[in-house]
Amino acid sequence: MSSQAPVEPATQDPSVAASAPTTGRLKRYWHLYGLAALFTLALILLWEVIVRGFDVPEYLFPAPSQVAVALRDDWSTILAPAMWVSLREVVIGFAIAAVAGVGLAIVLHMFGPLRRAVYPLLIGSQTIPIVVLAPILVIVLGYGIMPKLVIVALICFFPIVVNGLDGLRSVDDDFIHMMKTLDANRWAIFKRIEFPGALPSIFSGMRIAATFAAIGAVFGEWAGASAGLGYVMLQATPNLQTARIFAAIVILTLIALALFALVSLLERIFVPWAARGDAM
């Protein structure tokens, strides 16, 4: 109601200058995300038109409007409770991977022989499909949150370790030489040069991992669960509630995007010197 009032005087007010940065920011956001938003909107529209035009049945491929209806109708009863379960798995699993991944990268970096012993094994471990591993973990760890956390953490762990190690090793020898003549011991070189220098790489690894985390939670729930978005999808499949499955996918996507945005935000806070133009 009063939203229009402050706009009018602002045009003849000295505070016009103050509104300039806001306009600048809007312009920047438009530049960064405007095309992506338009393109997504166009795709959704196209999808709606095709599904309606060809009269595709909802159980085969629901239109965006039908997904939206499912989102609204099932939100409070089914989707929201499931979302909280999956979100918890994603966030805790990711946090475990971040701590363990950065920790292992540091340990492997500091002890060369250990790195040479463990690194090939680490890469080999990535060739084991998580989908195969998930049921075994459920058998061992039960139907609770534990196997899901392990699966999410396993999926997220790898890009964080690899990027972290790369970042720690990428420091120019000239920096190391200079620091040695400036009385730096191994620890000082790590603390003052290698670790801060590796932070941008560590954050890239975490951004990649953030997009994997939601997939990990779904795998874990498919292998055996009684709650969560993956469980909702599994239950909806035999009942041909395809719109509900899509609604769950939309929420999972939003969880992944939110985690990605959170990591980007943390990067801006902790790595301000390497500020990148594109936040996402």
Added chain:
Amino acid sequence: MSPLGQGAIQGAATAPNPEESVGISVRSVRRTFGEVVALDGVTFEIERHSRIGIVGPSGGGKSTLLQLVAGLLEPDAGVVNVEGATDAKDRLARCAMMPQRDLLLPWRTALDNAIIAMQNRGIPRVEARATTRPFFEHFGLAEFEDVRPAQLSGGMRQRVSFLRTLMADKDVLLLDEPFGALDSITRAQMQEWLLRALGDVPRTVLLVTHDVEEALLLSATVVVLSARPGRVIKVLEANPETTGKSRREIVTSPEFVALKEQALEAIG
């Protein structure tokens, strides 16, 4: 008195052995990297607290020589002596290196970059900052203490880099192409500035550069190295009279021009 004459920097000028008169002595030094002979039979010597310039073509082993003196490398043959120290570890303890590019850490402010050697020695940050702050004004960096390197000009970055080297409290300064990345006007200004700054602090200085004029201007002795394998092809006693003269007056004097011609002829 200038701040350079007091406090931490004064302490730096105290050598481990006051009897020692050798600054840097390099005897018949040879160093290879696999098949490549970087240096062969290099010999020169300077007194403590004098300045030596090493000039020569790129890839002629100048940086190798600098790392040998610093104690970052050991020679395959020959002896490197830095103020009485011949062990790599002891040489490293006596030398501070100013690298080719300024190599300021982008995540640290100018002042925090300058104190890194003090922090490495275990001095608390607050104390290190307090000790170093006065030098910012002396070095024409006043009010840029809390600015990140990306916001500094090339010449300012180089001055912060030099200050960082100075705050290491070492008697021997190794300067590796200190102004290589600067444009010629800034470079000339920085040479003049460094000439004054070094005049204030008694230090043994080894300067590596590909610029003959820079070496002759800043050093008492200039050693001309050949292309690989690096050998000493000429030693010039430059020692320009610099007190009370501008850089332009020095480099255009007939004696200086004659020396420069000798050096350039030796390089070929």
